[in-house]
Amino acid sequence: MSFEPKILGIACNWCTYTGADLAGTTRLQYPQNLRVVRVMCSSRINPSFIFRAFQLGADGVLIGGCHPGDCHYNTGNLYARRRLAVTKKILEFSGLEPGRFRVEWISASEGNKFSEVVTEFTAQIKSLGPQTKFKISQ
């Protein structure tokens, strides 16, 4: 059987989650490896969520928020942007392959961008194979 990665997504309610819904409404097809957690704002995302996802065995983590400047909470995602950039550095410093963590700004009208990003990211994670660096085996 081919490797089917598990990808954890965390999406903000107003932009990326709505954009993902739009992908559905317009019946765009993408791989089903992604499981999305909805939060109100990308700024809610605590770096510990991301570390935990990799510990739980996620092969990739995809974060989605509103485009910088278009945050539903004005400045929330500007904080998220900085914090997630640092998180990425720490993950890579700790030995995670750079391709496993990704942050994308996807607006509520970008259903097609959502499906494209998921398709591309899934293919990338497949080619990287299973994530073992952080995974805690049960």
Added chain:
Amino acid sequence: MSRIGVFVCHCGLNIAKTVRVSELAELAATLPDVVVAKDYKFMCSTPGQEMIVNDIKQHKLDRIIVTACSPLMHEQTFRKVLAASGLNQYLLTIVNIREQVSWVTHDIEEGTTKAKALLNGAVYRARLLAPLTSRVIDVNPNVMVVGGGIAGIQAALELANTGKKVYLVEKNSTIGGHMAQFDKTFPTLDCSACILTPKMDAVLQHKNITMMTSCEVSEVKGFVGNFDITVRQKARYVDHSKCNACLACTEKCPGKGISEWDEGLVKRKAIYIPFPQAVPQKPIIDKESCTFFKKGKCRLCEKACEQKAIDFEQQDTFVQVKVGAVILATGFDLMDTKPLVQYGYGKYPGVYNALEVERLFNSAGPTGGKVTLRDGSEPKSIALLHCIGSRDKNNHEHCSRVCCMYSLKFAHLFKEKTSADVYQFYIDMRAAGKGYEEFYNRIIEEDVKFIRGKGARVTQSADEPGRLVVEAEDTITGKFIKLPVDMVVLSPAIVPRADSKDVARLFNLSTDKQGFFMERHPKLAPLSTMSEGIFIAGVCQSPKDIPDTVAQAYGAAAEALTIVVKDKMELEATTAMVNPASCCGCQNCVRVCPYGAPGFNETKRVSEINEALCKGCGLCASVCPTSAIIARHFTNDQVLAEMEGLMEF
């Protein structure tokens, strides 16, 4: 121990086709704390809802998971079901297996596995949910309408007639919008002014409407039910409370500016009203073209004004307005066609855009309603080019919806007012609307020539100086044609207002791919937005004709009314709180919150969050070094538990 009920919806075949719903219910029954698990054809239907109510009672359920469509669709529906059964509405979890599963895959294996993962995550999360109490707030009964075109006018009148106070904010010095520029309107050809001016007057006369012309919104604070909006009143240099609209000033003014209202075809005075039926009838001074402002000498208007209304010292002022709901009706711009150099707009005097032609037809326009070219001669042949910049992947993909129809209207008016030959260059004739196909047939009878092919280029005639040549491929005959004409009329794409992004940001709206304001749902909530209490109507939402614009205006008025008709309303309870026992007093939260909700209590040396201001984004919770902040409904434990559940499948 909680008692969870899981309800899996088939949504007919929408979900059941690519997710094995019964398997989902079977799985649910084996998950921790799940007491009941069922699947049903339509969970949102009355029997579906009753099933949940009965099971809550019968099995003493204290957590409900509805595995169905997106929470953005039906979260509110099912929350009401919980409330009706005496259960706290925040004990509901929705699992989105339609928009984010069954509609995005054809593979039932994949679909079922993903749905199981999502459901598993929801069960883990649901076990940790806590009941929350909604905040009840007083609702301000007033409404603001931004934009005084036909959409804003209609919405304001409707609301004012119900007894609500309306603030109508218009950035121009008159209300009326584009419709006030037209001569006739398709498909009935009734005179635009005859149907619009009575409404403009009604706005002026209405005791419940405060008309705020030459005004723009500069800041929006607050939230649904209690918006606190700052409006910038631009300096008019005429004190309207003194002006009696005699217009003696305008006669004496030597200043010359470009008449925006006449699309730059003529000059106007520096102190002016845009057109004779403008509302209000009181003038403003345009600083750019005023001789006094430019040269420091003149003040002829001041001498002419018996009311002493001229005030060169006037400054912009800021007015504070409190409302419960807002309707945006800011309309559209026409695309600037100068960059499309192949059409020669701005280069050849014989090339016009559609709004300029509207002004030529208008008896109050620059030519008094006579169709003449810039040199004063009457055109003998006229080409109307459809879809300029619309339906064009390189420019705007969307159809502007009204250009086919107004081009037919123009053809009729050209035939009526001149003896010219009239040619339509079109890709497809779009005449979907009540009476539109009939109107099209009528124009065909009027000896207008239809060429099925998009105008590709406009050049200057080599043999006849001053004449133009339209090049196109006639897709019916397959022949390439070159047609000499005197006048070319472009139908530029209808595009969002140049400042629409700024307005969207002020009111916290999303815009769609083209930049029009985005509605909450493309079919079922076309007038509400993702920002609670902010509604949209007219062309600012998408291109449309006057009948559809007016229908939306009525709808938006009704939507706004559903908010301001109540004295009190419930707000989301999903705010943040500080646990004082763990707060270290670093004040990170105070610094980051976009709404200034957290404040530092100097006596207790800890931060506290003002719930009335908190919007529940959760930012503070993720910057708190001691995890003292609890983002209700999205706590660390809840999110982590959900993730754990998701990763097990």
